[in-house]
Amino acid sequence: MMKLTTGRTLYYGKGDVLTYRTYAAPLRVEPIPESAYEGDRNVIFAHNITFSVSGESLLTSFSEGDNSAIVATDSMKNFILRETATFEGSTTEGLLAYVGERFLERYVHLTGVVIAGDRLPFDPLPVAAEGGGYRNSELVYRKSHNDHASSRLEFVRDPVTGRARCVSLQSGISDLQLIKVSGSSFYGFIRDEYTTLPDSYDRPLFIFLNIQWRYGDIVDACDSSRGSYVAAEQVRDIAHHVFHERRSPSIQYLIYQIGLRVLERFPQLEAVSFESNNRTWETVVEPAEVGSAGVYTEPRPPYGFQGFSMTRADLAAESAGATTSEPVRQAGHG
Ligand SMILES: O=c1[nH]c(=O)c2[nH]c(=O)[nH]c2[nH]1
Known part of the structure; x- marks a missing residue:
């Protein structure tokens, strides 16, 4: 206000x-x-x-x-x-x-x-x-x-x-809840006297996600006849596509990849931002191998969260190959 x-x-x-x-x-x-x-x-x-x-x-x-x-x-x-x-x-x-x-x-x-x-x-x-x-x-x-x-x-x-x-x-799109049953890992984080979390090479990653975006010209958001309206449903579908396609080493990396795709698809947007919440299912019965039966239950609080905002400059830098190292594309075993 x-x-x-x-x-x-x-x-x-x-x-x-x-x-x-x-x-x-x-x-x-x-x-x-x-x-x-x-x-x-x-x-x-x-x-x-x-x-x-x-x-x-x-x-x-x-x-x-x-x-x-x-x-x-x-x-x-x-x-x-x-x-x-x-x-x-x-x-x-x-x-x-x-x-x-x-x-x-x-x-x-x-x-x-x-x-x-x-x-x-x-x-x-x-x-x-x-x-x-x-x-x-x-x-x-x-x-x-x-x-x-x-x-x-x-x-x-x-x-x-x-x-x-x-x-x-x-x-924006609010309260998106997505689960990927296999293909997500989390390892390589700082391990010291406070660490009890084991490395995970294939976790059932459940995320809560809010995504917001800003237009270069706000009229595009209000007047769909201009042909540049971005529907929340389209951003939602980009999110689950990227989640499906990529092996993710962390939620941090996943939302960055979703952001790049949103900015790539919609040149009329100048910025996109994320609030994510980690609701990874707690494993009760570990599957013997990927694709076999496992049993999970609701995770206990407290929950982790991430926030990230990015602009077209991030996409431009990425396209120009300006990242310092090759990002993890195939995390996990095998
Ligand atoms: O994707 C994740 N990012 C983290 O920063 C984190 N920390 C944690 O305990 N689990 C996870 N998962």
Whole structure:
């Protein structure tokens, strides 16, 4: 949230605003080799939105209990819900931009808005088609509790034009959970008097992953008709492709490789960042050999995590062969 000229932080707003819009404009995206995803009919375009505002004019509501400048958070909720009806776009970022901009236009005494949202995914369901085979119902959907697109935008009122200006836009995929049953190792780390973890040459690597990206031009995120929209589903599919293709010596290396691929596929993005969490299954019965029966259970806390951000400069350096050593491509035995 923006700081006021006093250097003070001041904001208030509403969270968990659930907007279930039906029949938004369909989304079509440029396909990439790693993904069968081509778009979304957007029959259900549902979001959980968090919205907050700031501005010098709100100071006395905190300091003096003067509510005259307060837009009730209940009204904010109504604004978000009703304006969702007139949104003509097809992306999460576009919806958040539409609501955020219009709010600043409507309430001219406010100077900042932060709006974030999680897409609530509803999966299409196949039904028997006339003449055999299956087709998607387009009426009945199954709510998904899996990974989902998310986005966060920040608007300020331009002091010269008085118009809302987007000063930050981040897109992402949240709560991706991926398990690779074989082909991951972890060894070669510092071994000293504090080390009890054995080397692992083939571990069942389960990761939780949040991935965020930034566009070179934020309009590409809001207006899919420009043909440069990056769908969270495509980034998701790149993540599991890279996980599938590469033997990973660590989660650190894995997310770096996923980042390189995302930046390679999408020149319209200038940066990508990761938050990962290590949920490697605990081995109970070790498999006799790769591909044979093993038994695992949930790992115990505490959990390790990694964070990494990268830009197009990392991809350029990698393409120019600027890395100091050949990265591990075939970790593990054999
Ligand atoms: O991929 C990993 N990176 C680590 O830094 C680490 N540390 C650890 O105990 N297990 C793992 N796994």
